[in-house]
Amino acid sequence: MSEVVLDGVVKRYGRVTALAGADLSVPSGQLTAVLGPSGCGKTTLLRCLAGFERLDGGEIRIDGAVVAGGGRHLPAHRRRIAVVPQEGALFPHLRVAENVGYGLDRATRRTDRVEEVLALVGLAGYGDRMPHQLSGGQQQRVAVARALAPRPSVVLLDEPFSALDAGLRAGLRHDVREALRADGATGVLVTHDQGEALSVADKVVVLRDGRVVQAAAPTTVYREPADPWVAGFVGDAVLLPAIVESGTARTALGVLPVAGAVADGPVTVLLRPEQIRLAAGAGGVTGTVLRHDFHGHDALVGLRLGDGTAITARVLDGAAVPMDGEVGVRVDGAARVFPVDTDRRVPVDLAA
Template identity: 55%
Template sequence: MTELRIEGLTKAYGPDATVLDGLDLTVPGGSLAAVLGPSGCGKTTLLRVIAGFLRADAGTVTVGDRLLAGPGTHVPPERRRIGIVPQEGALFPHLSVARNVAFGVTDRSARRRRTEEMLELVGLAGYGDRMPHELSGGQQQRVALARALAPEPALVLLDEPFNALDSALRAGVRADVRAALRTIGATAVLVTHDQQEALSTADLVAVVRDGRIAQCGPPHEVYARPADPWVARFVGDAVLLSAHAANGAGPADRGAGGAPTATTGLGTVELRAPAAAPEGTVILRPEQLLLTEPGEGVCGATVTDVRYYGHDAMITVVVDGVDGPVDVRVAGHATLRPGDRAGVRVTGRAGFHPSGGSGA
């Protein structure tokens, strides 16, 4: 299994257009990493530099023990042993499925065998004689993956490959692609702006902001322990509350479980770690809030909106004494309606981001 290592990667398109600004990223061998970020953050440029389509201004790209980009080094794309799955598949329309898959296999004696193996791997055994226009969008993406894997690349790059698929098809194709990559132990990088896609598909999520990695870790860690409020908002729905942390050592500064606490508009909240400063922002997820009957011991709130998604619902409330709306996620169907009164309380522990500092 081949590791990808990127150190200090810099790329600019002009004196005032720095896109990658000293980016560092390591993807362990056999892992699928999702590079997640908003439009213009440098995701596509990163992919093009790794592939060799663009020259880096500074920094290094190493795949396994091969330096592909660095001071005085730029290995051409065709010599990098990197497979690419572009948006919408980009199959050769005049070639059959089998000939598309075999395109990059240079060993003629192995082409037929390798093509059949890859089509079986992606669930398209027997489709070799078909033409691309005879396939569905999802099938075309599977063929594109088979074509990328056929030459046995050291690394696979996936450039937002599910964008053109409808939502009902997207989840199934993602699962098939993930399974195929895992079956052969491929190291892969998926570029996406879709938070759910990154969290549900990848082993590692790297959030890019302004040309650098803002946070990198397993999906559950990035979601549950965002590095700062920006990451929290970008990765998923977030509830951000101004807070004052209790930094004393006495029992009054600890929650029932012995955790440090902070005072917020939703009451006293237990923190995952001691706060680095007294003033800051508590970071919660909407599922950490519970709606109850109004009464003592809970914060009073008025429901302003209800959005039903089938598996859950998001209820927006205005909490007495809290500036701005607060979102609460509930399982299944919501019985509350706009205008109803409810109580709100916090469950679990929260992250804490000091004002002007790093998060806890």
């Protein structure tokens, strides 16, 4: 197990700055997910960690030893870092066991290490099969086993589940997480899938424009996002202009309690759709149902309030919501509050 630290890492491609002083700490033995939109620097960060790119600034340390930065660049093959690519990239002419053992020395191949890591990824007994005899999900499991086989300091996973269908992806990512934990590996998962990051990682790192804007436990990133952009990127968010007065926020959804001590004045409040409750009939704040997107376990219901404000509610029984009908709307729990960005201020019109 190894702790990984990125300190002010900068990487440029010509005039484009892919990483602009990224700071990141990956705890030993844990899986950290790096999340962000396309072009934010996720893949560049992974390539710098792996040793495929030279830094233009900052440094990278593994267990306290500098592997990049300050004029030093330890080659990729000497960093004891394994990479699992988006597609397994197995050797088609080699059996599964030969693929897994490819990077092992002769002595280690004579041990049961190959069988051990195949068992970790749920492929015990598959060693004699050829890659073309495996499903896409099984091929990715072999790629993870190959990465774990030489006991690397760090395993980097570059969106390894993106090519799989939803059913395979959900099961495989949890199995891979358990395999990493069982082998004591430190993992970095690069993904654009918010649900994936929140569900499997011990720590979620959100990148924007080459910088880390938040790094915390998944529950913290979801419940206490660093700013409105993170709130909207990590999960569904209802963001409303508001006026804070004496510890409460006056919003289009009524007067709401706020989380923490907040100075009076204009703010932006965050509510998650599951905080929005719907009830039949009028009374209090009402909204007109514009749409509902059924997901099986729940549904997202789009509403328009009387003042024209659009919001989204998450309900368990989407079929019970009347399309184009009017429903009562209330809020459960406190709202999280952000200072208003004066350069991008949302107009506040909450006159009584």
